[in-house]
Structure formats: C-alpha cells, structure tokens
Amino acid sequence: MDYLTIQQMAGRTGLSEHTLRYYERIGLLTGVRRDEKGYRLYAESDLEWIRFLIRLRETGMPIRDAKRFSALRERGEETFGERLEMLTEHRELIEAELRKWQEHRRKVDEKIEYYRSRLEGGSPSERSGTLVVLLHEIYGLNGHIRYYEERLRSEGMEVFAPDLLNREAFAYEEEDTAYRFFTEEVGFDRALGTAREAIRLHRMRYERVFVVGFSVGATVAWRCAEEAGVDGVVCYYGSRIRDYADVSPRCPALLLFSEDEEKRMTPETQRVLEVKPLTDVEYLPGAHGFANPYDKRYDPMLTERAYRKLAAMLRGGGSVR
Numbered sequence: 001m002d003y004l005t006i007q008q009m010a011g012r013t014g015l016s017e018h019t020l021r022y023y024e025r026i027g028l029l030t031g032v033r034r035d036e037k038g039y040r041l042y043a044e045s046d047l048e049w050i051r052f053l054i055r056l057r058e059t060g061m062p063i064r065d066a067k068r069f070s071a072l073r074e075r076g077e078e079t080f081g082e083r084l085e086m087l088t089e090h091r092e093l094i095e096a097e098l099r100k101w102q103e104h105r106r107k108v109d110e111k112i113e114y115y116r117s118r119l120e121g122g123s124p125s126e127r128s129g130t131l132v133v134l135l136h137e138i139y140g141l142n143g144h145i146r147y148y149e150e151r152l153r154s155e156g157m158e159v160f161a162p163d164l165l166n167r168e169a170f171a172y173e174e175e176d177t178a179y180r181f182f183t184e185e186v187g188f189d190r191a192l193g194t195a196r197e198a199i200r201l202h203r204m205r206y207e208r209v210f211v212v213g214f215s216v217g218a219t220v221a222w223r224c225a226e227e228a229g230v231d232g233v234v235c236y237y238g239s240r241i242r243d244y245a246d247v248s249p250r251c252p253a254l255l256l257f258s259e260d261e262e263k264r265m266t267p268e269t270q271r272v273l274e275v276k277p278l279t280d281v282e283y284l285p286g287a288h289g290f291a292n293p294y295d296k297r298y299d300p301m302l303t304e305r306a307y308r309k310l311a312a313m314l315r316g317g318g319s320v321r
Contacts, residue, residue: 135217
C-alpha cells in the first residue's frame with residue numbers, strides 16, 4: 001500500500017501541515033501511521049476522511065460536532081444510526097444556509113437590474129405591468145409566502161418577497177421564539193426600511209406596485225400606504241395596525257381583519273380606521289391565520305373570499321370600493 005507524507009497530504013487536501021497536526025492532536029484524525037523515523041504516513045482512507053471533514057467544516061459544522069462525529073466513526077458500524085442523525089441535522093442547516101444565500105443573490109440580482117435599467121435609460125413606457133411586494137409573518141420566508149408567490153404569478157403578477165428577518169424561516173412550533181426575534185432583532189421600523197428599499201428599487205421598472213402583508217407584514221404594509229410610488233396595500237390580520245392608526249394613506253388600503261384583531265382593537269380605533277379616506281376595513285369571521293394553508297386555523301372558504309378582494313384591488317389598479 002502506498003502512503004502519503006504530510007507534505008503530500010497537505011498538497012492533496014489544501015490544508016497546511018500545521019492544521020493536519022492540529023486535527024490529529026484534537027482527535028479529528030486518528031490512527032495515523034509512522035515510519036521508522038517517526039514521520040507521519042497517511043493512507044487513502046485518511047485522505048478520504050480529511051476531504052469529508054473539510055466539507056463538514058466548510059458547511060458550518062463546529063469543531064465540537066466534528067470531533068463527536070470522528071469519535072463515532074472510530075467505533076465502527078454500531079454508530080451508523082447516530083452518524084445518520086448528525087448528518088441529517090447538518091443537512092438541514094446547509095439547506096437553510098442555501099435558502100439564505102439564494103435570497104442574498106436575488107437581492108444582488110435586483111440591484112444589478114436596477115443599475116442596468118438606470119444606465120440603459122429605460123422610459124416609463126417600457127415598464128412592466130404589476131409588481132406585488134409580499135411581506136411575510138414573524139416566521140419568515142416559508143411555504144405560506146411561496147404559496148402566494150406562485151398564485152399571484154400564475155395570474156400574471158410579478159412578485160418580490162423581501163426577507164425581513166435576514167435568516168432562515170422559523171417553524172410554526174417556534175412561535176414564541178419567532179415573535180421574540182422579530183421584536184428584539186428586527187422591529188417594525190427596520191422592517192419598514194426593508195420594504196421601502198424594495199419599493200424604491202422596483203418602482204421605476206413597473207407601472208404599478210402594490211404591497212401585500214400578513215400579520216407583522218400587514219402592519220408594515222399599512223405603514224407603506226404613506227409612501228410615494230405605492231398604488232395600493234392589502235393587509236391580512238395586522239393586529240398591530242392599531243398602534244399606527246395615525247397613518248394617512250396616500251393610496252387605497254384594504255384591511256382584512258379576523259375576529260381576533262377585531263377583539264383586540266378598541267371601538268375608537270375601529271372608528272378611526274373605518275373613516276379614513278382610501279381605506280376599506282373588513283372583519284372576516286375567522287381566526288388569525290385563516291388565509292395560511294399551513295396554519296391549523298386555515299379556512300379555505302375565507303381564504304378565497306379574501307383573495308377575491310385582493311385580486312380585485314390588483315386588477316382594478318387600486319380601487320377598493
């Protein structure tokens with residue numbers, strides 16, 4: 001059997017000799033042979049393991065987890081189940097990172113298109129039709145938002161869904177964690193800034209721009225009604241809209257509240273919203289989340305009723321009456 005020296009191993013893996021020695025010292029690489037002079041000799045199996053270890057590290061696996069995986073590997077086939085569980089969990093983290101980077105790339109692509117269109121000097125007559133800026137709930141960009149993306153696109157709309165959290169989506173079982181992250185790490189002002197940037201970035205490329213939001217995204221969408229360049233907003237739920245009742249819409253606004261939001265608002269706040277110009281307030285007989293196919297409170301009939309109102313606004317150029 002042919003063996004590699006430490007210099008050859010470094011050349012084949014891209015790791016320094018110091019790193020190879022360090023990995024051996026902390027237990028990531030075990031069983032390295034020595035020749036009669038004490039020099040390290042690496043087998044082909046060592047090379048394969050180091051290459052896989054590099055993949056684990058480059059995809060974000062911490063040293064402590066890599067050491068645990070290495071220790072399990074040393075124990076042989078009896079640890080296949082534990083290793084499978086570790087790699088399955090690690091793959092989920094990789095996929096979350098991929099989704100995040102895909103969103104980063106999409107944002108960079110949008111910037112590229114913006115600057116390209118400015119340099120090419122496109123005229124208003126060359127604009128596309130309708131863009132919907134879609135704002136998510138506390139959970140982030142998940143299947144719920146993708147559902148509405150696909151549905152709106154199937155009707156000829158362009159859709160842009162900015163990531164207000166700038167991280168992977170939370171599971172629905174993590175509601176408390178998701179809410180705490182939004183309130184402590186994001187907040188409505190920062191989310192509004194992200195939405196404003198999306199509107200500004202796309203405004204010149206589309207004839208009409210609408211903002212549609214769900215829950216916290218609905219509250220942000222409501223605040224976007226004061227922005228120049230917005231042709232209409234649609235707000236699903238948005239219980240915190242009650243904290244921004246002083247917003248004066250410059251465009252048509254459709255507020256689709258559930259019974260939950262109606263109960264949380266004082267009669268005075270309801271009256272303030274209902275008499276605002278350009279604003280249509282409706283209370284639907286369902287729970288918060290009724291329009292989310294992935295929510296346990298999903299109501300298909302109410303979803304279709306609300307969607308017809310949404311579609312009517314988008315097709316009607318902003319009219320809510």
